[in-house]
Amino acid sequence: MSEKKTGLTRRGFLGTSGAAILGGAVLSQGVLNAAPGKATDQDALPRKWDETFDVVVVGSGFAALAAAIEAKKAGSSVAVLEKMKTAGGNSIINGGIFAVAGSPLQAKMGIKDSPELMAQDMIKAGLGLNHPDLVKLICEKSVEAFDWTVNELGMKFQEGEMVQEGGHTVQRSIKLPNSSGAGLVLPELAKLKSLGVEPRTQTLVTKIYRDKDGRVKGVQVREGYAFPKADSGKVKNIKARRAVVLAHGGFSQDVAYRMIQDPKLTAKFESTNQPGATSEMWREASRIGCNLIQGDWIQVGPWASPDEKGFGLAPHFAQEAAAMYGLWLNAKTGKRFVDELANRKVRADAIMMLMNKGENCIAFADSYGVSRLTKGIMDKLIQRGVVKKYDTLEDVASAYSMPLDAFKETIAKYNKNIREGVRDDVKNSVTLPKEVKPVETAPYYVSRLLPKVHHCMGGIYTNTAAQAMDVSTDKPIPSLYAAGESTGGVHGAVRLGSCAITDCIVMGRVAGQNAAKEKPWG
Known part of the structure; x- marks a missing residue:
């Protein structure tokens, strides 16, 4: 079987300068x-x-x-x-x-x-x-x-x-x-x-x-292998x-x-x-x-949490609630630090840069954002302590040692832009979901962000x-x-x-x- 001609050109299909570049x-x-x-x-x-x-x-x-x-x-x-x-x-x-x-x-x-x-x-x-x-x-x-x-x-x-x-x-x-x-x-x-x-x-x-x-005509295996013991199992x-x-x-x-x-x-x-x-x-x-x-x-996944092992469930909250309908914040400044809907590398690099300076990042959403999640996921996240629930913005700021005034100003600015339909100055690389609303419905929810090696x-x-x-x-x-x-x-x-x-x-x-x-x- 030979590879068929695709007829793909930069202009005709992709409109981009992306080329078939081989790595080493x-x-x-x-x-x-x-x-x-x-x-x-x-x-x-x-x-x-x-x-x-x-x-x-x-x-x-x-x-x-x-x-x-x-x-x-x-x-x-x-x-x-x-x-x-x-x-x-x-x-x-x-x-x-x-x-x-x-x-x-x-x-x-x-x-x-x-x-x-x-x-x-x-x-x-x-x-x-x-x-x-x-x-x-x-x-x-x-x-x-x-x-x-x-x-x-x-x-x-x-x-x-x-x-x-x-x-x-x-x-x-x-x-x-x-x-x-x-x-x-x-x-x-x-x-x-x-x-x-x-x-x-x-x-x-x-x-x-x-x-x-x-x-290629076949493979050699170890049947009955017990990971990670390299010499376990029977050779066939x-x-x-x-x-x-x-x-x-x-x-x-x-x-x-x-x-x-x-x-x-x-x-x-x-x-x-x-x-x-x-x-x-x-x-x-x-x-x-x-x-x-x-x-x-x-790839390093930006939406993972230090409060659970492996992939876990935190990515569902950080991406599907906070990135789509909420905000990602630098806890030290109370301000947003990245386009929450940028690609994974952009976001992971931004988090790691702040971590190298001793600063921590959080994913933040209100009750409306959380309502967009698949039923049952939030209950598990709360039970496991991966996502924390807070009644007021003051409680959130206190829990993560965030400057309250800056935090409130960040949310107010974001909400104003959403109400007025103004393209946001941070979340600007994509078309926002039409279901987006101002972040203002208590209680509020937070997970800590820690990038993990992913793909x-x-x-x-x-x-x-x-x-x-x-x-x-x-x-x-x-x-x-x-x-x-x-x-x-x-x-x-x-x-x-x-x-x-x-x-x-x-x-x-x-x-x-x-x-x-x-x-x-x-």
Whole structure:
């Protein structure tokens, strides 16, 4: 399968100067750098395969499950390999918002949107490092991906309300059931089970077999693996008659590896990711000749809280209530310090800059802003002490040692602008949700802000057929596909919130469909 011409031009589709810029290949420490496409003693195929499948999928998140479903529907036998005890990866703890350009829900709300506008937003945030053909494909297929979740998986979405994540110029992010990635992962797992396939958990992939002819022909695994014990489990070899799909996610929990890419992201930074988000498959993909690009673009989520571990629930409040309908404040000055609807990098950098000066930041919303959240989330946040409730502005200022007069002046100015329809002097990069109202309805709610390592924008370079590209030839590696956070080039310097699900579903489906079309060997 060859990559199809997209016909995308800077002027014709995106109207932007974003170009297909390749980053440097990620270096792997202590790993054999075999010449791509050449077998070595380490790479030699096993004399005997323990099991055989048409398609082997590595990972069990959004992209992996979409690939597995499509490959199985196409008639292939499929194995889904997951190293952790439970399936779902980071996807199952995802924040649960899905970017769809031109969705039926937008139409009902009178929101005008298009794939072209979504692509412009993505490339603007990505600083032009996004590969335009990949962005175009994902944006154009976003509605198809949404329809797939409804028609194929039987999903139902909340109508009448959408999230406007930072960097999106309009409201286009649809809430998943329960505002959680589990709302999509569980239907994917159920669909896959109905097709006769269930993920093999505690199965660590330790090697990808790439033969003398350059084709990927299977994997070596440790079955019964107990994370993080590298030598646990029984070694087995699994043959992939048609193809291998890599959808293993990012490495945000691998401090050593992420510091190779970005030395600033030391162990002092927590991660929103599940513990298994480590670098084994990144290193292995590099070893067999995959072109890994833009590995040093690692996203830090600005809306996380120091008062809970991991991703938690605070991002729902900080983004969906405070950023959309409230304010983010510097507690030392009582003033706003950033456009609350700017992209994640802009906001995270602003918070970290203030933290370096010993200043703290908070997300602030009133009762109206909180009313926009999915039912039940605020109760959990209050019970856990992640969000605090206050009866008066004086109570808020006292709790966070904020200068009261400056705090009140900030809110008064913001409310005046909202009432008069004046473009605000801080929140000025996007069109505000039409439901925005002045912030004045007690009680008031606050969460503390602490950025956490969240998403790896870089990864395996693929074409629009989801084929993994060879670092030495710039051609597809035969029978190797990749999708989701294991790939690079889609999001560039900054991934806009809610675009991960779109990327994973679109490219996961493409990878699964094309993997099943490969001519079998042996």
